[in-house]
Amino acid sequence: MKIALLGYGRMGKVIERIALERGHEVVLRKTDVDTFKGLELADVAIDFSVPDAAVSNISTCMENDIPVISGTTGWLEDYPKMVKLCEEKKGAFIYGSNFSLGVNIFFELNAHLAKMMSNLGQYKISMEEIHHLQKLDAPSGTAISLANDIIKNSDYSSWAIENPKEDEIFIDAKREEGVPGTHSVFYTSAVDTIEIKHTAHNREGFALGAVVAAEWIIGKKGVFGMKDVLGL
Template sequence: MKLALLGYGKMGKTIERLASEKGHEIVFTKSGSSEEGLLTDADVAIEFSTPEAAVSNIKLCFQQGIPVVSGTTGWLDRYDDIIKLCKARNAAFIYASNFSVGVNLFFDLNEYLAKLMAPWKEYIPEIEEIHHTQKKDAPSGTAITIAEGILKHSEELKNWKLNEQDDRSIVIKAIREGDVKGTHRVDYVSTIDTISIKHEAHTRDGFALGAILAAEWLVNKKGVYSMKDVLGLK
């Protein structure tokens, strides 16, 4: 498989290393205004750039007929526009707030627990996410996905709030420290006890391997998909 990497920071370089180990070829890289290779040579583009660059990167790939796997967060106010464009151009697209296989299993576990806890109103859900100090967006896209999974199964809670809690919202506590790769915890807190589930990333390799897996799966497909499709979780 020939890959384009749109975004060539820490994650892009990790993807390059692991993709090369799997026998794939990197034919194009882009970081800011710096480009190397030919985008049109790529079978699939993996997009881990910045919120400011993500939409234009994705549109460029659609124009060239190149499937896109995007893991950039912070641009989702434009998500519906991108989905419409993908369908209009008969393109292929996968977006995930987190491509780690473990995190996507955690998403399903989170929804199962949310359904189990729904009748027990005395338990209040809370989310905590911890990331490295260079992460620009807060809360993380992963934490938002977790919150959405809980809200889907709650009659009382209607939204999430960053570092703020009220009777109608889930609080997401966002912490930035050191070089933490990503830790997410869901607590159901009552006056009697607390039930918790947690995912902790030890390296960035899990995110990168999941993105490569998604790219392998997306080759020769058309349409809009998710990691649930890739992992057969639907």
């Protein structure tokens, strides 16, 4: 499989190493100043760039009939446009707020717990996410996905990172040196606290999941998620 890496920072370099270990070839390593030269050689593109570049990267892939995997967060106001473009071009697209296999299992646990707790109004829900200092968006896309799954299964209407209202989930977004990603969900009452937590030890899990998704999407058409890739 020939891969175009759209974004060649720390995450892109880990993806490259894992892709090469799995027998794939990298035909494009795009940084902020590079062109898309070499994209035409790719079987699939993996976008781990920055919010300002994501839409351009994804749409360029759609226009050139290249399946694209995107793990860039902070641009989701344009997600419906990318879905529409994918459908118009009969392309293939996977966006994931987190490609870690463990996190996607955590997503399922979070949604299931929210359903279990939906009638227990004595518990107040809050969240905490911790990432490295270089992460540009806050809260993380993973935290937003967790919050949205709780909202679907509870009386909460939204989330907030400061001054939450009664029907908003408070997300405490922290940035600390050297933290790949830690996400916690708390259910707190007067008598106890229930907590579920996922801690990433490095970027390997995110990178492996992205490469697995790229392998999976070859030959497919449509808009998918990691649930489809993992059969969850």
